[in-house]
Amino acid sequence: MIRWNVSKSNEPINREQAIADLRKLAHICKWATICTAVALALGLLAVIAIELLLILPSLSQGFCLQSVELNAGEGPSLALVGANEQTPLMLVAHDGHTAIGSAMMTCLALAIVLSAYRFFSAIEKAGRPFDLECIRILRQVGHLFLIGGVAVKLLGAIVTGLILSGFGGNFTDALGGQHLDLSMVFAGLIISLIASVFQYGCILQIQDDELL
Secondary structure, three states: OOOOOOOOOOOOOOHHHHHHHHHHHHHHHHHHHHHHHHHHHHHHHHHHHHHHHHHHHHHOOOOEEEEEOOOOOOOOEEEEEOOOOOOOEEEEOOOOOEHHHHHHHHHHHHHHHHHHHHHHHHHHHHOOOOOHHHHHHHHHHHHHHHHHHHHHHHHHHHHHHHHHHHOOOOHHHHHOOOOOOHHHHHHHHHHHHHHHHHHHHHHHHHHHHHHO
């Protein structure tokens, strides 16, 4: 007969040590979000630099809307082609997603990372996660995920469709991709639920502080 011996510790949790460990972890996460934000910002700046230095000078000499194949075997994409056909300005990719929508999603990701930085900074400062500022930031992150899942890609497609219409294309050509991101919607709902749990934890935290 096999017996499982489970050792149970009745030692009380050291409150100060727990707070110190939490602050240390929040500090590490804060710097991780800083690195992520810098990487996203540099990537966005690199794309802008390519647009300004390579593509826009070609378009300044005249351009037209064409269906081009940017990479072999990927299928046609809609782009503005200028004097240099090797540097077109892609508007609608072969899979239906739009360049404007992708840029907006990158900006949204940067906003989420910055909110995460504020969240970890608030935890590091307060020494506890159940804080009103943390809850407010967490709700904002949930809302950003919901906006990203429902509206951002669709808005990018609408703006792209208007641009296509202005250059003689069809508005509906920009609406062929997948504009609803269910994973982001689900993540937004989960984060909003976690924010509600944190709000309940904040009430318990206040009651605990009053007993000390």
